[in-house]
Amino acid sequence: MTRSRRPRRLLWIASPFAVWALHFVLVYSIQGLVCARGWPLVAAWGGMAVVTLPAFAAVAWLGLRAWRRAQAADVAGEKRFAARLVAMLSLLAVLAMVFTILPALLLNPCE
Amino acid sequence: MSVAALSPAERERRLAALQRIWDNGPGLPGQLTAVNHSTIALRFVVTGLAFMLVGGLLSMFIRLQLAWPGAQVLDPERYNQFVTLHGTTMMFLFAVPIMEGFAMYLLPKMLGARDLPFPRLSAFGWWCYLFGGLFLYSSLLFDAAPDGGWFMYVPLTDATFSPGKGPDFWLIGVTFAEIAAVTAAVELIVAVLVTRAPGMDIRRMPLFAWAILVMAFMIALGFPPLILASILLELQRAFGFVFFDPALGGDPLLWQHLFWLFGHPEVYIIFLPAAGVVSMIVPTFARRPIVGYAWIVLALVSTGFLSFGLWVHHMFAVGIPLLALAFFSAASMAVAIPTSVQVFAWIATLWAGRPWLRLPMLHILGFLVVFVLGGLTGVMLAFVPFDWQAHDTHFVVAHLHYVLIGGLMFPLFAGLYYWLPLVSGRMPSESIGRVAFWLVIIGFHLTFVPMHLTGLLGMPRRVYTYSPALGVEWLNLLSTAAGFALAVGIVAILVDLGLCFAHGRRARANPWRAGTLEWAVPTPVPTYNFASVPEVDGAYPLWRDRGLRERAARPDGLLGDPVHGRRELLGTGIVSARPEQVVFLSGASWLPLACAGVVTVMLACFISGRYLAAAACVLPLVALFCRWAWTTGWAGAPATVDAGQGRVLPSQYACRNAPGWWAVVITMLIIGSLFASLVFAYFYLWLGSAEWPPLGMGDGRPGLGHYAILALLALAWLGGATATAALRADPRRRRRVVAPALVAAVAVLAAALLQLWLPAVSPGPPQAHAYASVVWTLAGFCAVNLLVAALLCLQVAARVGQRLVDAARPLEWRVAHAFLRYAVGQAVVGWAVVHLFPVLQ
Numbered sequence: 001m002t003r004s005r006r007p008r009r010l011l012w013i014a015s016p017f018a019v020w021a022l023h024f025v026l027v028y029s030i031q032g033l034v035c036a037r038g039w040p041l042v043a044a045w046g047g048m049a050v051v052t053l054p055a056f057a058a059v060a061w062l063g064l065r066a067w068r069r070a071q072a073a074d075v076a077g078e079k080r081f082a083a084r085l086v087a088m089l090s091l092l093a094v095l096a097m098v099f100t101i102l103p104a105l106l107l108n109p110c111e
Numbered sequence: 112m113s114v115a116a117l118s119p120a121e122r123e124r125r126l127a128a129l130q131r132i133w134d135n136g137p138g139l140p141g142q143l144t145a146v147n148h149s150t151i152a153l154r155f156v157v158t159g160l161a162f163m164l165v166g167g168l169l170s171m172f173i174r175l176q177l178a179w180p181g182a183q184v185l186d187p188e189r190y191n192q193f194v195t196l197h198g199t200t201m202m203f204l205f206a207v208p209i210m211e212g213f214a215m216y217l218l219p220k221m222l223g224a225r226d227l228p229f230p231r232l233s234a235f236g237w238w239c240y241l242f243g244g245l246f247l248y249s250s251l252l253f254d255a256a257p258d259g260g261w262f263m264y265v266p267l268t269d270a271t272f273s274p275g276k277g278p279d280f281w282l283i284g285v286t287f288a289e290i291a292a293v294t295a296a297v298e299l300i301v302a303v304l305v306t307r308a309p310g311m312d313i314r315r316m317p318l319f320a321w322a323i324l325v326m327a328f329m330i331a332l333g334f335p336p337l338i339l340a341s342i343l344l345e346l347q348r349a350f351g352f353v354f355f356d357p358a359l360g361g362d363p364l365l366w367q368h369l370f371w372l373f374g375h376p377e378v379y380i381i382f383l384p385a386a387g388v389v390s391m392i393v394p395t396f397a398r399r400p401i402v403g404y405a406w407i408v409l410a411l412v413s414t415g416f417l418s419f420g421l422w423v424h425h426m427f428a429v430g431i432p433l434l435a436l437a438f439f440s441a442a443s444m445a446v447a448i449p450t451s452v453q454v455f456a457w458i459a460t461l462w463a464g465r466p467w468l469r470l471p472m473l474h475i476l477g478f479l480v481v482f483v484l485g486g487l488t489g490v491m492l493a494f495v496p497f498d499w500q501a502h503d504t505h506f507v508v509a510h511l512h513y514v515l516i517g518g519l520m521f522p523l524f525a526g527l528y529y530w531l532p533l534v535s536g537r538m539p540s541e542s543i544g545r546v547a548f549w550l551v552i553i554g555f556h557l558t559f560v561p562m563h564l565t566g567l568l569g570m571p572r573r574v575y576t577y578s579p580a581l582g583v584e585w586l587n588l589l590s591t592a593a594g595f596a597l598a599v600g601i602v603a604i605l606v607d608l609g610l611c612f613a614h615g616r617r618a619r620a621n622p623w624r625a626g627t628l629e630w631a632v633p634t635p636v637p638t639y640n641f642a643s644v645p646e647v648d649g650a651y652p653l654w655r656d657r658g659l660r661e662r663a664a665r666p667d668g669l670l671g672d673p674v675h676g677r678r679e680l681l682g683t684g685i686v687s688a689r690p691e692q693v694v695f696l697s698g699a700s701w702l703p704l705a706c707a708g709v710v711t712v713m714l715a716c717f718i719s720g721r722y723l724a725a726a727a728c729v730l731p732l733v734a735l736f737c738r739w740a741w742t743t744g745w746a747g748a749p750a751t752v753d754a755g756q757g758r759v760l761p762s763q764y765a766c767r768n769a770p771g772w773w774a775v776v777i778t779m780l781i782i783g784s785l786f787a788s789l790v791f792a793y794f795y796l797w798l799g800s801a802e803w804p805p806l807g808m809g810d811g812r813p814g815l816g817h818y819a820i821l822a823l824l825a826l827a828w829l830g831g832a833t834a835t836a837a838l839r840a841d842p843r844r845r846r847r848v849v850a851p852a853l854v855a856a857v858a859v860l861a862a863a864l865l866q867l868w869l870p871a872v873s874p875g876p877p878q879a880h881a882y883a884s885v886v887w888t889l890a891g892f893c894a895v896n897l898l899v900a901a902l903l904c905l906q907v908a909a910r911v912g913q914r915l916v917d918a919a920r921p922l923e924w925r926v927a928h929a930f931l932r933y934a935v936g937q938a939v940v941g942w943a944v945v946h947l948f949p950v951l952q
Contacts, residue, residue, distance in 0.1 A: 010304065010313060010685045014328075017416035024420050028438055035432050036798045078312035078687050085408060092413050092449075099445050100420075103437030111433050 013085055016059050016093035023055035023097055027104070035110035044109040052101055056094065063090025117667050125666035126642060128673045133225070133638035136699050144699040146230035147638050148215050151237050153534070155212025155291075158241055159205050160605065165248075166200035167598055169193045174558075178591035180579045190575035191258035195281070196247075198261030202377065203285050204244045206519050207330075210384040211236075211295040213526060214323045216534075218299060220629035221317045221391075223308025223647065223663075225639045225670075225680055228301045228770035229294075231697050231739065236291035236298075238707030243288030246714065250280035257281035260573060262374065263344070265355040265366045270348045276718060279348060282341040283714050289334055290710075293781055296330035299323050301773045304685050308628065309669070310647045311688045317627050317650070318401065321408050322387025325415040329380050331777055333419070335784035337373035340366055343792065343888070349717075352877050352884040354792065360881035362799045364429060365792055371422035372788070379418040379446075381515065383411060385522035386453055389475055392529050393457045395625040396472040397464025400651055403456040410449035410456075417446040427498045436495050443493035447486060454483060469623070470544045471529035477552045478521035485513025488563070503573070506566025509559045516555060520601075524551075527608055532622045536634035537615030540607060547603035554597030561586040620660065626651025631660040643668025643755070644681045669755050677745050681754065682763060682770065692766035693752040695745035702739045709735060733902070740906055743771075750919040764920035775926045779933045782896065786937055789885075789892055790944055796881045797952075804882050804949055808874035811949030813942075816869050820942065823862035824935045830855030831904075831931045838911075838918055845917075848924070849908045855931060856904035862938065863897035866890045886945050893938040900934035903927040 030047035033039075066086035069075060075083065117125070135145040145151065172193050176184040185193060215233055219226055227233055250256045257277040259268035268278040303324045307316065344366065346352040353359040355366050394401045401407065420442035427436055457479065466472065488510040492498050501507060528539045565583040566572075577583065621630040630653055632640050645663040649655045662668060670679050670693070682692035713728035748762040763769040797803050804811050833851035841847065870877075870887045877887040907927040910916045916923045 013412060014416075017413060021416055021419060024438065024442070028435060031432065031435055031438075032798065076687070078314050081312075081314045081405065082686065085405060085412075088405070088409050089412060092409070096413075096417065096442070096445050099441045100438055103434055103441060107434045107437055109432065109434050 010082070013082060013089065016062050016086065016090040017096075019055055019058050019062070020093040020096050020100075023051060024100055026051040027100065031104075031109050041109055045104070048101065048104055052097070055097060059090050059093050059097070063087050063094070066090065117665075122666060125672055128676070129639050129642060129666065130637070132673055132676060132678055132698075135638065141699070143704055144701050146234040146697070146699055146703065148219055148227045148230060148233060149636055149638060149640075151230075151233045152212045152214075152216030154237050155208050155215060155240070158237070158244070159209030159212055162200050162204040162244060163209070164602075164605075166197050166205055167601065169197040169200070171594065171598060173197060174591040174594040176575060177577070177587050179588060180577050180584055182576065185575065187575045188258060191260075191573075192256040192277075194573060195257050195260050199247065199257070199281065199285060200244075201515075202261060202381075203288055204240070204247075206381045206515065207292050207377075208240050208288075209523065210326075210381065210519070211292065211299075213388065213523075214299055214319075214326075214384060215295065217530065217629055218302055218320060218323060219306070220533075220632050220636075220640055221320060221627055222302065222306055222311065223628050223631075223641060223645045224302065224306040225641060225644070226678065226696060227298050228306055228680065228694060228696070229298050229774065230678075231700050231703050231743075232294045233298055234700075235703035235706055236294040238704055239294075239710065240288050240291035242707055242711045243284050243286075243290070246287055246711065247280055247284030250277060250284075255280060262370055263366075264370075265344065265363045268344065269355060270351075279345065279718050282345045282348075283718055286338055286341045287710065287714060289338060292330050292334055293338075296327040296334075296781070297774050297777045299327040300331070300777050301770045303327075304773055305682045305691075305768050305770055306680055306694070307683050307688045308645050308647050309681070309683055309688055309690050311683070313686055313688075314404075315647060315650045315688075317387075318390035318404070318407055318411075319384075319387035321411050322383045322390070325411045326380050326383045326387075328780075329376050329383070329415050329418070331781045332784045333373050333376035333380060335373075335781055336369045336788040339785050339788040339792070340369035340373075343369075346884070346888065349722075350877070352888070353879075353881045354796070354884055356881075359879070360796065360800055360805065361884075362796060362881075364426075365795050367426050367429065368422070368795065369788060369792070371425045372419075374425060375421040376418045378514065378518075379414055382518040383414065385478075385519050386411070388522045388526040388529075389457060389478060390453075391625075391627060392471050392475055392525055393460050394464075394651070395529075395623050396467045396469060396475075397460045398467060398624070399460065399464035400626075401456065402459040402463055403452075404650065406452055407456050410452040413449045414446060417442055417449065421446060424493060424498070427495050428502045433495070440493050440495050444490055447490050447493075450486060454479065470539050470541055470548070471525040471623075473545065473548050474521045474525035474528065477548065478517055478525065481513055481517030481521060481552075481555065483517075485510060485515075485517045489514060501566060503571055504566035505562040505570045505572050508572050509562035509566060512559050512562075516559075524548075524604055527604075529623065530629075531608065531611060531615075532618035533629060533632065533634060534636065535612045535615065536618055537611055537613075538618045538622060539611045540615065543603065543607045543610075547600050547607055550596055550600030550603060552600075554593050554595075554600050557593030558590050558597055561590045565590075621653065626654035628652055631663045633660075633664050639678075642666040643671040667755075669758065671755050675745075675752075677748075679752075681760075682766065682768065685768060690754065690758060690760055691768055692763050693754050693760050694763045694770055695748050697743055700739075700742070702735060702742075706732065706735050706739070737902070737906060740903075741910075746910075746915045748920070762920070764916075764922045766922075769922045771922055771926050772929075775929050779930070782933070783937075786892065786941070789889060790940075793885045793889065793944060796885055797948075800882070803952065804874060805880050808880060808883055811874075811946055813946040814873075816865060816872070817942065817946055820862050820865050820869075821939070823858045823865070824938055827855040827858035827862065827900075827931065828935050830858060831928050831935075834924065835928055838916075838921055838924055841918075845911055845914070848911045852904050852908040852911070852924075852927075856901040856908065859897040859904070859931065859934065860901040863894040863901065866894040866897070866938070889941050889945055893934075893941040896934040897938055900927075900931045903930055 027048050034044040066083045070080050070083035135141045176182050176190055255276040257280055266272055303320050343354045347354050353361045355361045355363045423439035424443045531539050565586050568581055568583050570577050570583050641663045645659055652659055678696040680694040682694045684691050709732045713725050716725035750765045751759055752762050754760045830851040834848050837847040870890050874883040874886055877884040904927055907923050
């Protein structure tokens with residue numbers, strides 16, 4: 001397992017929720033933009049889908065990579081700890097994103 | 112570890128040298144120039160408590176006024192002023208600074224360090240905090256106290272509806288005091304990242320350090336929106352810029368967005384350090400390691416992020432589409448999950464341990480009860496329909512006091528009692544302390560439980576009286592009476608602490624038998640904390656290693672021999688905490704006080720309308736900061752240093768992870784957050800506008816001058832890169848470094864001046880429309896950063912010329928070059944926003 005040398009850096013721990021934050025900002029901006037400009041609602045749904053799917057993919061990638069790293073045999077204790085943390089945070093970030101996007105499936109964007 | 116025992120004479124010599132090197136200096140000048148973290152941090156705590164008493168006194172007047180409908184204790188204007196000052200004081204002058212004080216005092220001791228990495232910066236922060244707080248309160252002398260609420264909503268606070276100086280005192284005073292928060296953020300992040308004791312890798316860091324790390328990042332990202340909003344509103348009030356006036360393309364909601372973008376993270380900026388305190392105290396009194404260390408770290412990190420997705424829940428009633436509200440409602444509920452993870456971890460630790468109910472623990476139990484209740488009403492308010500019912504009523508007042516008093520005050524009192532023996536060498540008295548605790552907790556509940564009811568019955572908040580028809584007068588009378596009991600309890604706690612500080616029973620070493628490093632520091636606390644930097648191998652080193660305390664007080668370990676006669680700190684790797692560098696710190700200095708003094712004069716000139724005088728103050732200020740930068744650390748530091756015990760380490764000037772490097776990274780994060788808030792303002796105003804740019808303000812397309820800016824920026828970038836390459840290539844040919852650095856400085860200087868001049872051509876005066884205002888502000892913001900980059904380049908070029916910076920010690924140029932690249936990149940983004948976006952839209 002020498003493919004991935006991360007996490008060498010502590011701040012890597014912030015990455016899953018950084019994706020969450022970016023996703024949150026984008027979804028909120030798309031909704032605001034579409035409603036303020038009176039564009040068709042399809043644009044809102046389409047835009048949200050376009051940012052949500054890559055966001056899920058990115059967090060899943062981060063989480064799986066970290067999980068594999070945490071399972072690897074040749075990793076020092078503190079690095080294994082960081083990898084486990086990133087894996088768990090990725091799971092939480094996915095849940096948070098599901099929680100964020102859920103209302104979009106239930107509500108009309110501009111009411 | 113085999114070290115020959117020191118002779119008693121040598122041991123005394125080293126201890127005396129450490130004492131001399133780290134001492135604050137005698138008398139009043141010694142106090143005015145002090146930069147030591149213990150000294151400065153205690154000042155933060157004492158100043159914070161003083162402001163708490165003043166803020167508390169204001170709340171007593173508020174409660175008296177509300178005791179009965181139609182009471183005439185305060186007239187409506189005075190009531191508004193007191194409500195504003197109470198909220199502002201408690202948030203900005205008490206809650207945030209006092210926790211920073213805790214962190215500044217405890218963090219180096221918990222991490223096994225001798226001081227914080229930027230001592231003069233913490234001293235400067237404290238002076239700014241003190242002067243900023245006094246600045247705000249001086250408004251009472253001029254009968255111009257702010258009365259627009261601690262949230263300062265426009266249009267109430269704009270020049271039309273608040274023509275006096277009140278909002279100016281608020282905007283300037285609070286922003287001034289916030290300098291302390293921002294500087295502390297830089298200081299604390301760098302301290303946690305690079306100054307931990309050898310062996311304290313990220314699994315073994317005290318949870319308080321994790322909490323402070325997350326909090327400091329939140330300050331770095333969360334305070335800038337408010338600072339920016341304050342600058343925008345002050346520009347509008349003082350110079351007629353338009354940001355919040357809809358008649359000219361502004362939007363009052365922009366203020367609310369920026370304010371709460373700060374305001375909600377703020378709640379967690381207050382709560383997380385308090386949670387860190389709890390995570391330190393609970394294991395000690397449960398007499399076992401914390402349960403779920405990783406889960407708590409997880410909770411801290413996710414809270415840090417999620418709390419940025421809540422801000423609109425303060426704006427549920429302003430008429431935003433439901434789906435947008437739902438996003439924020441979801442995040443508001445989600446944030447309760449990591450918070451409760453922490454609560455469960457604390458309960459589990461107590462459950463699994465053998466709890467010992469001493470005074471600090473009593474306050475922790477109070478915290479758990481009060482905070483959980485406040486959290487539950489928080490989840491209720493996160494539901495949009497419920498919020499619409501309870502919005503702007505006393506229900507919200509009850510909720511926020513449960514969260515803030517529960518989340519901050521109880522852990523604060525627990526912490527004050529817990530660390531009292533460390534600071535004073537004396538024990539708290541269980542008897543008076545327990546009576547005061549019960550007074551506080553009973554007084555608290557009887558004050559704020561009735562407010563839930565009065566709120567649900569419809570009693571509005573922020574109003575100086577209420578209708579007898581509501582039928583809430585008895586509940587209010589109860590609140591007021593109990594509020595006084597609460598106040599008596601709090602004063603009793605402070606008196607008790609003060610008495611114990613002076614006359615308490617002498618404490619044994621580590622009287623609570625705690626496991627973390629701060630208890631290895633002897634009492635009275637030496638200014639250098641540890642004679643030798645300790646090495647640790649667990650999260651609770653004192654439980655594993657009984658000899659550690661004694662070894663750390665003996666000057667024969669790491670950095671035990673102060674041969675250089677300088678203040679030295681051991682720097683370690685970020686993840687694994689292996690020794691990496693020896694950091695030479697700056698000593699006592701007049702500069703922090705002088706800089707804060709000049710800022711005070713400048714702001715006083717500004718608020719009294721003497722703008723030229725205020726602008727003239729920039730010159731001495733820049734001169735002082737240049738002097739500061741010139742005298743930082745130890746210019747003559749060797750590239751490698753013997754750290755003792757056979758370890759030879761580079762000095763910080765030669766180390767990749769140097770504190771100065773991380774400081775500039777965090778500073779760029781802070782400025783980036785300011786810039787992002789400004790760009791957000793631009794797009795927010797664009798979104799609400801019919802035509803952008805408005806008629807008669809040009810079309811935003813770049814002209815010849817604008818392309819010249821880009822060319823100059825490219826030249827600066829090239830100059831910086833050339834200088835870096837030359838510095839690496841041939842250490843002897845200094846001119847090859849100095850020349851391109853000077854070119855870069857001149858190029859950014861020219862770009863900055865051009866950028867300041869061009870908006871006058873197009874779009875014209877900033878007072879005409881929000882578009883012009885925001886374009887001017889963006890240009891000005893980028894220009895100021897470019898000017899700073901030019902100054903840095905000039906300064907470091909001079910230092911290269913003086914042979915103070917070279918290939919073996921490149922730190923200062925790395926810092927200057929990083930900032931240069933940042934400022935250039937930011938100017939390019941700003942350029943694209945102003946000149947490309949209107950064309951592309």
